Amino acid sequence: MAEVLILILGMAVVTYLPRFLPMYVLTRLEIPPLVIAWLRYVPVAVLAALVVPGILTVNGQITISPANHYLLASLLAFLVAWRYKNMMLTVTIGMAAVLILQNLW
Amino acid sequence: MTAKEQWLAGAGKALPVVLGYLPLGFAYGALASLAGISLPYIVLMSLLVFAGSGQFIAVNMYAAGAGSLSIIATVFLVNLRHLLMSASLSPYLQKFPRQSLPLVAFGLTDENYALACGEFSRGERGHYYLLGLFSTSHAGWIGGSALGGIFGELFNSTSAAYTMEFALYAMFIFLLVIQISDKKLLLAGCLSGMLALLFYQVIPGSWYIILATVCTATLGVMMEKWQKS
Numbered sequence: 399m400a401e402v403l404i405l406i407l408g409m410a411v412v413t414y415l416p417r418f419l420p421m422y423v424l425t426r427l428e429i430p431p432l433v434i435a436w437l438r439y440v441p442v443a444v445l446a447a448l449v450v451p452g453i454l455t456v457n458g459q460i461t462i463s464p465a466n467h468y469l470l471a472s473l474l475a476f477l478v479a480w481r482y483k484n485m486m487l488t489v490t491i492g493m494a495a496v497l498i499l500q501n502l503w
Numbered sequence: 504m505t506a507k508e509q510w511l512a513g514a515g516k517a518l519p520v521v522l523g524y525l526p527l528g529f530a531y532g533a534l535a536s537l538a539g540i541s542l543p544y545i546v547l548m549s550l551l552v553f554a555g556s557g558q559f560i561a562v563n564m565y566a567a568g569a570g571s572l573s574i575i576a577t578v579f580l581v582n583l584r585h586l587l588m589s590a591s592l593s594p595y596l597q598k599f600p601r602q603s604l605p606l607v608a609f610g611l612t613d614e615n616y617a618l619a620c621g622e623f624s625r626g627e628r629g630h631y632y633l634l635g636l637f638s639t640s641h642a643g644w645i646g647g648s649a650l651g652g653i654f655g656e657l658f659n660s661t662s663a664a665y666t667m668e669f670a671l672y673a674m675f676i677f678l679l680v681i682q683i684s685d686k687k688l689l690l691a692g693c694l695s696g697m698l699a700l701l702f703y704q705v706i707p708g709s710w711y712i713i714l715a716t717v718c719t720a721t722l723g724v725m726m727e728k729w730q731k732s
Contacts, residue, residue: 402544405571409561410551412579416586418608424593425604435727437587439720441613442688443695444584445679447715448556450696451703452672460700468669475673479680485523485614492673493526496666 465503471495506631513635516622520614520636521643524555527674528644530667531558532651538566545652549645555612557581559671580713588616595623603630610637613678687723695719 453472454460464470475492482488504512528549535545540562552558557578564574589611596604607630615637622628622636683689695715702711 401571402540403547405561405565405574406544406548406551408571408575409548409554409557409578412575413552413554413557413582413585414609416579416582416584417589417611418605420586420589421593421596421604421608424590425597425599425601429590429593432724434590436720436724437590439688439691439723440587440716441584442679442682442692443716443719443723444581444712445675445682446692446696447699447712447719448581449672449675449679451700451711454700455703458704460704467665468672471669472672472676475676476680479677483681485519485674485677486526488677489523489526489670489673492676493530493666493669496669500662500665 464499467496467499467503470499509629509631510635513628513632513637514639516618517636517639517643520618520640523614523674524640524643525647525650527555527670528647529651529655530670531555531562532648532653533655533667534559534566534651535562535648536652536655538562540565542649542652546645546649549648553609553612553641553644554578554582555614555644555674556671559668563668580710583713584613584716585611585616588613592616592619592623595628599630603634606634607637610634610641612640615640617678617681687727691719691723694722 449472453468454462454466456466456468462469471492474495475488478484478491479488531549532545535548535558536542540548548558548561560581561574561578564577589608592611596607599607610633618636618640619628619633622632679692683692695718698718699711699715702714706714
């Protein structure tokens with residue numbers, strides 16, 4: 399289990415530095431506008447890149463059918479997130495949809 | 504307001520994040536226990552790392568037998584998005600005492616960031632306020648993780664894990680939707696999603712995330728420049 403401890407400490411370091419270094423430096427400096435414009439795209443791009451392959455593929459293959467439970471549940475989650483802007487509701491309804499779809503197909 | 508009053512006012516604002524973190528933390532704790540990680544380590548990870556998506560991905564990779572170094576590298580890549588969040592809060596943090604910044608940075612999850620932006624846009628907020636908010640949501644995350652680690656065994660089946668893993672995607676979908684505030688960002692999201700799907704199929708490992716992001720942000724900036732000229 400010592401390996402897990404090393405894993406956790408390593409994760410703690412690589413999680414903390416990207417959160418701390420920019421604010422530490424930039425509370426003293428000014429960021430070039432071009433860099434700000436570039437960074438503005440990052441959160442949306444990262445999240446879309448995380449979501450799309452995960453919900454469109456099953457075992458590495460693109461699967462667009464009712465057998466892909468994550469895809470249908472994701473469409474529902476998108477609607478709920480967009481309509482209600484509520485994280486807990488989105489997560490709960492999304493998980494409920496996967497649970498129900500699993501028992502249908 | 505005294506320091507304590509500010510802290511409590513901030514803590515009260517953390518409620519929506521705590522409500523979101525309890526089921527997510529539970530799902531993480533349950534998945535981690537299915538992956539064979541013991542309860543003290545499940546809780547320790549939530550205490551020291553405090554990164555929802557990073558912890559989910561780490562547990563997934565751990566369960567698949569990945570080595571520590573490749574897990575840490577992937578978590579680092581996934582967390583690079585926090586560089587921007589940290590940078591974008593800087594103007595508000597310039598008035599904070601410098602010794603409070605290491606603590607503020609620790610709590611900078613996606614959800615805390617989103618909430619902090621909302622608070623700053625409503626008016627001036629001090630470091631006690633922000634730390635009250637962040638530490639309360641951290642407590643929710645740790646509590647949910649511990650409950651998942653303890654009671655997760657009740658859901659010890661692949662079908663339950665399959666359902667709980669979707670919490671991660673639902674959270675990402677929610678964060679994606681609330682961050683798309685204009686047409687440029689909507690276009691960027693669609694582009695990045697398509698590029699990621701393409702890279703995912705042709706490039707091994709998880710490089711597809713960072714590649715799609717770098718291409719999208721660069722194309723976005725180029726398009727802005729081109730529109731202006």
